[in-house]
Amino acid sequence: MTAFLILLRRELALAWGKGGGPLLALSFYAGVVTLLPLAAGRGPERLAVIAPGVAWLALALAALLSLERLFERDFEDGALDLLALGPASLEAVAVAKCLAQWLASGAPLALAAPLAALALGADPKIIPLLVLCGLAGGLAFAFLGGLGASLALGSRRGGLLVAVIVLPLYVPPVIFGAGALDALAGGLAWTGGLYLLLGYCAAAVALSPLAMAAACRNALD
């Protein structure tokens, strides 16, 4: 456990440091949300309809941001070899990396999402649910993203390849979250979508570290 905590602190320091971390993710998020009314038309009634969906989708896109460096950095400088030899299993290393990624970008973004939704004119009553979906969905996005990043190790194609691998995996959580938000905004039963999102998130957190460790072992072979 202590090894895991030390790992987590190291990963967090890496994720927050050197201009990465929350500021970068928030800037990207703000940029995407600003571009949207410019493209879709700024009529308040039109924007209000798509506001929850946009605030939610932009979270998924922002989660793709610094994925390519998640494993690649340690792979290139040999740190991943040392981590593989260390006391913590590669599965634990993968969990630490994804948790740090979530803490450094997913969680701050989830807290910022209501601001974007309100600026686009969404109904304020969706805000608690948006934050909850953002926190849970962000966790799923981080772990699935880590999956893509570990599979693409050694490709030197970087972010685009990771995005192509990861985006199809984002389909179910995006649908479940958007379904819950839409239902709440329309006054329908919304708990079903939220439970499905939480279930998918739990499965992603539980299962993807196994695949990430397998992918790292394959790259280190």
Add this chain to the structure above:
Amino acid sequence: MDARHPLHVFDFLTNPERFMAFSRWAAPMFGVIAAVLAAIGLALTFAAPEDYQQGDTVRMMFIHVPAASLSMFVYLCLGIASFLSLVFRHALADAAAQACAPLGAAFTALALATGSLWGKPMWGTWWVWDARLTSVLVLLLFYLGYLALRGALEDEQKGARAAAILALIGLVNLPIVKFSVEWWNSLHQGSSTLFAKPGNGLPAVYAWPMLVMSLAYLAAFGSLWLVRIRALVWRRKSRALALRLAEN
């Protein structure tokens, strides 16, 4: 009774020599079967009466439905081959996975294209964000992700294993994707072939061409798959030979 696994009749194919000897005549044979069945199937297709609602466009069904079912069947083949190559590190299983992915992507694209052409006269639109259509589109994205990853990694063996892991993840995720989009929305009709609800089944005049065309597609896939695996085996052999020559 021997205690081997239930598919042990196919064990002889795991030996590359025997596989090459088998596929040498099986590949063209499947090709001939596919051509004959397609000729019969197309004749039946055009002999079938017009549908009272859909008119002539009902004939699209015999091209569209088999492509759609193969798009999923091929992914299943890809998943099984990937599993075998991951667990047993079998080179032939890996070649099988590598060979079937582009075929699956092609069948999926064909299903989407023919479905879209059929949708225009029937539904009045090329595309709707309906559950079936969306899940087939996501299936195409899974194929493209597999091909992209496979093509991006320079080390062939590492690329093979990473792609196999991705194929297995996709295999777990596809039912979830399918469920999620169905939960979200559905306009496409339910199944009228294998898993039809009572009263939804096809009448015999349509069931026969459908069956023949499905078998034709299946045989064509089998033939192309074998040809592509053979090509990969030859390519690997020639590469190994070139390496050995360079060493001497």
